[in-house]
Amino acid sequence: MPKAVRSYSSALTQFRRYLLDNDKKPTKVRSMVLEHACQLSQPFTADQLFEACKADMISIGTVYNTLSLLIDAQVIHAIKRQRGKAATEYELITGTANRLQIVCKKCGRKADFTDPVVARMIKEHKYYNFNMLNYSLIVYGECKICRIKTIKRLIPRSRSSIE
Numbered sequence: 317m318p319k320a321v322r323s324y325s326s327a328l329t330q331f332r333r334y335l336l337d338n339d340k341k342p343t344k345v346r347s348m349v350l351e352h353a354c355q356l357s358q359p360f361t362a363d364q365l366f367e368a369c370k371a372d373m374i375s376i377g378t379v380y381n382t383l384s385l386l387i388d389a390q391v392i393h394a395i396k397r398q399r400g401k402a403a404t405e406y407e408l409i410t411g412t413a414n415r416l417q418i419v420c421k422k423c424g425r426k427a428d429f430t431d432p433v434v435a436r437m438i439k440e441h442k443y444y445n446f447n448m449l450n451y452s453l454i455v456y457g458e459c460k461i462c463r464i465k466t467i468k469r470l471i472p473r474s475r476s477s478i479e
């Protein structure tokens with residue numbers, strides 16, 4: 317059995333938890349889209365996922381909708397478009413995947429990022445008496461939305477009354 321298929325049950329558990337927590341229905345068709353995503357070779361494009369879902373008569377709208385839910389649920393992440401590649405690629409986040417992530421300390425928004433230089437630095441670092449298996453690096457800060465909110469709070473309201 318390919319590695320990606322084995323991770324389906326844990327991915328489904330995480331996806332269902334996300335859907336229920338956000339008052340969305342864990343429908344059978346959403347599980348089916350995830351199952352197809354797990355069976356594809358990683359990474360894959362939205363078109364490849366749609367092609368795989370066609371056999372089950374799943375519409376392109378449902379595929380895209382489910383894909384964005386899977387990203388919100390952090391089951392799948394979008395890989396930043398590489399030069400020369402026409403479409404965005406997606407990849408299943410498994411429990412042992414390496415990860416670089418930014419997290420807003422104010423609202424908790426998260427986003428994955430890729431940086432080959434940082435990734436190589438972590439992989440090639442000499443760990444003392446320690447064998448690295450995988451890594452997860454989280455950079456904490458303030459997101460753009462929270463920063464704008466802070467700036468708006470700091471600007472006095474009296475300005476509009478002058479005009």
Ligand SMILES: [Zn+2]
Binds near residue numbers: 421423424460461462
């Ligand atoms: Zn924020």
